[in-house]
Amino acid sequence: MSNSTAEAVEALAVEEQTAISHVHAGAAGAMVRHEVEAQLDAAHRYPRSMTRFLHRATSMATISEEVAESCIYSLPRGGKMITGPSVRLAEICASAYGNLQVAARVVDAEEREVVAQGACWDMETNLRCTVEVRRRITNRHGKRYDDDMITITGNAAASIALRNAIFRVVPRAYVDTVYNKARAVAVGNAKTLASKRDQVLARLGALGVTPDRVLARLECTGPDDIGLAHMETLIGLGTAIKDGSMTIEDAFPAPPPAPVAPEQDGKRIKMGKGKSAKSEPQAAPPPEREIGADDE
Numbered sequence: 001m002s003n004s005t006a007e008a009v010e011a012l013a014v015e016e017q018t019a020i021s022h023v024h025a026g027a028a029g030a031m032v033r034h035e036v037e038a039q040l041d042a043a044h045r046y047p048r049s050m051t052r053f054l055h056r057a058t059s060m061a062t063i064s065e066e067v068a069e070s071c072i073y074s075l076p077r078g079g080k081m082i083t084g085p086s087v088r089l090a091e092i093c094a095s096a097y098g099n100l101q102v103a104a105r106v107v108d109a110e111e112r113e114v115v116a117q118g119a120c121w122d123m124e125t126n127l128r129c130t131v132e133v134r135r136r137i138t139n140r141h142g143k144r145y146d147d148d149m150i151t152i153t154g155n156a157a158a159s160i161a162l163r164n165a166i167f168r169v170v171p172r173a174y175v176d177t178v179y180n181k182a183r184a185v186a187v188g189n190a191k192t193l194a195s196k197r198d199q200v201l202a203r204l205g206a207l208g209v210t211p212d213r214v215l216a217r218l219e220c221t222g223p224d225d226i227g228l229a230h231m232e233t234l235i236g237l238g239t240a241i242k243d244g245s246m247t248i249e250d251a252f253p254a255p256p257p258a259p260v261a262p263e264q265d266g267k268r269i270k271m272g273k274g275k276s277a278k279s280e281p282q283a284a285p286p287p288e289r290e291i292g293a294d295d296e
Helices: 003-045 049-061 065-070 088-098 148-167 171-187 193-206 211-220 228-243
Strands: 071-079 080-085 100-109 114-124 126-138
Touching: 049 065, 049 088, 049 171, 065 071, 065 228, 071 171, 071 193, 080 114, 080 171, 088 100, 088 148, 088 171, 100 148, 114 148, 126 148, 148 171, 148 228, 171 228, 193 211, 193 228, 211 228
Parallel strands: none
Antiparallel strands: 071 080, 100 114, 114 126
16 A cells, blocks of 8 residues: 555544544534423423422421431631531422522632532523532641542532532522421420430530530530530531531631649749738737726
């Protein structure tokens, strides 16, 4: 085979590969368009009912105490605790809301942060929202995480981005209604506070969280000071630890050491300027009175 013939064969092979790749790209695009058109058609054929959504989401979120606890999320920000609906509740709301297309992915891993993107598309109202979330991938000393920890952090960032996107599309007023129902089941009431408190403290203790760390986070002096609002915070922190979006050290940092009083043993105490530590002279006793005739 001559050189010209070989070059012609190679050129033909390249053209065939290019043509085949174009066919696959066009077929994939047609499949995506057909899928979106089918979802749009179904969304308009079967519109959602808000009453049915609230009933279904509430039933799913309160089906058990464990599920209700997973709907609570806590996050320390600016020296305060922010508590609200978690990604688990976002998944429940998306499933019950219907006619939604959701997605989440990690788009970039920078030197110090990982970037994730979450998207939610309401096929019925044609409302689409995309949210980006950044998470730090360095420790407190500025050292970059290893590959496994970066993957875990990226997954946590993608979950948070997905939650934020869903809550931008599903009206927050409906989300708060479901959340309050789940919170009542998870936290309990004044009658069940003592038993629920012991249960949560025991669960945190199994994770390695000591009672002094719990009290320091809640700014309480003792276990009896932990109320219903504190229980919501503890449950939310437990959910964040389970989801991998927060470490135990970040959720429950070690309390600072107590100040040590200065020792005074062996130290001379000053009594005043230019004065010695001598005792003051005592007053002389009154003179004895002579016994007269009237005293006899």
